Amino acid sequence: MRQDTLRKPAHAGLFPSRVLFSPVGAELSARFAELTGLKNHAWETMLAGDAPQRFFRGMKAGRGVFLKLIPSTHLEQHIFANRIAAWSASSGAPVLVMLPGYPVSFDAVHALCAYEWFNGEYFAVGSETQLMALADGLGVMHRSLASLPDIQLIKDNNSAFIQKMRETHAALASGDARACIEPAKVREVIRSFSLDDFDGLSAPSPLHGDVNPGNVLFSENGLKILDFEDSHFYFFPPELELSFVLERFALIHGNGTTGVLDAFVAKYADSGGSVSKLSTKQLIHCLRLLRIIALCRLQSAKIDDEREWSKMLLLWDWISLCESKKQWFPLYDSSRCT
Numbered sequence: 628m629r630q631d632t633l634r635k636p637a638h639a640g641l642f643p644s645r646v647l648f649s650p651v652g653a654e655l656s657a658r659f660a661e662l663t664g665l666k667n668h669a670w671e672t673m674l675a676g677d678a679p680q681r682f683f684r685g686m687k688a689g690r691g692v693f694l695k696l697i698p699s700t701h702l703e704q705h706i707f708a709n710r711i712a713a714w715s716a717s718s719g720a721p722v723l724v725m726l727p728g729y730p731v732s733f734d735a736v737h738a739l740c741a742y743e744w745f746n747g748e749y750f751a752v753g754s755e756t757q758l759m760a761l762a763d764g765l766g767v768m769h770r771s772l773a774s775l776p777d778i779q780l781i782k783d784n785n786s787a788f789i790q791k792m793r794e795t796h797a798a799l800a801s802g803d804a805r806a807c808i809e810p811a812k813v814r815e816v817i818r819s820f821s822l823d824d825f826d827g828l829s830a831p832s833p834l835h836g837d838v839n840p841g842n843v844l845f846s847e848n849g850l851k852i853l854d855f856e857d858s859h860f861y862f863f864p865p866e867l868e869l870s871f872v873l874e875r876f877a878l879i880h881g882n883g884t885t886g887v888l889d890a891f892v893a894k895y896a897d898s899g900g901s902v903s904k905l906s907t908k909q910l911i912h913c914l915r916l917l918r919i920i921a922l923c924r925l926q927s928a929k930i931d932d933e934r935e936w937s938k939m940l941l942l943w944d945w946i947s948l949c950e951s952k953k954q955w956f957p958l959y960d961s962s963r964c965t
Contacts, residue, residue, distance in 0.1 A: 642840070696733060696737045705740060714772075729741045747846040758891060763897075794927075808940075817919065820919050836855075873910065878955045
């Protein structure tokens with residue numbers, strides 16, 4: 628493999644594809660009718676992963692409804708996350724909030740969350756209009772989250788999270804813990820970067836935690852940011868979320884000119900975001916830190932999905948390549964793939 632060539636990632640989360648729904652069976656349809664009022668108009672889809680997730684859509688009183696099954700063990704986390712989303716929405720942020728009365732118990736091990744259906748599409752790669760709309764929405768969201776009444780609880784959750792990550796980092800670095808793939812490489816990566824290196828970054832603030840292309844929908848009327856599940860503990864410098872968003876919506880597609888990055892950060896700041904400048908050095912630093920956190924989370928949660936581990940190692944190599952070449956290469960370019 629040539630130095631400037633990287634493999635196509637196996638995990639589709641980097642490049643989400645269109646979600647297709649199929650009709651649900653009679654028994655499940657009856658259960659939805661009992662809980663939500665959806666009658667004979669329910670469809671489902673399943674997203675694969677370490678823990679497959681089931682999503683549903685339907686119509687109620689002429690309005691579209693989006694439904695999500697969650698483990699009952701995660702119920703408290705989802706309720707808190709929705710409270711954070713609702714606070715942000717009340718301040719004008721373009722986020723999706725759970726409908727009143729939800730979540731509800733679905734069966735012995737699941738609860739059901741419901742949201743108003745937003746008829747949007749995933750990010751159109753290369754769309755400057757959508758990218759700037761996202762910068763605007765991100766700035767409004769970060770401004771609102773900075774004034775959350777639950778900040779102390781998020782700080783406490785973050786402290787517990789960081790302590791767990793430090794323990795995992797030490798275990799991976801020492802060899803006491805072994806990654807499910809390429810343990811020697813994972814150990815080398817972990818040893819090369821501190822989990823606590825926030826020098827030169829802004830003060831921490833509540834953040835969404837997972838603004839990836841699968842969690843943002845765009846339409847002619849605007850956008851919606853979904854899935855606040857990590858927000859209950861995500862208390863970090865906002866540069867981390869800015870860097871993550873730029874990586875997933877621009878950089879991995881080779882769209883990383885200084886003009887694009889500066890315009891995104893300027894729009895973000897104009898909309899209330901707390902960061903007005905993000906240097907290339909800071910951006911690379913944040914992306915490396917995000918990879919270290921992600922690898923520690925995978926190990927700590929005992930996730931053996933090789934696709935997730937491969938994705939993180941791939942992104943680490945991609946950052947190194949782009950840094951050495953002083954250019955943002957597309958993460959996957961078939962013309963250079965061996």
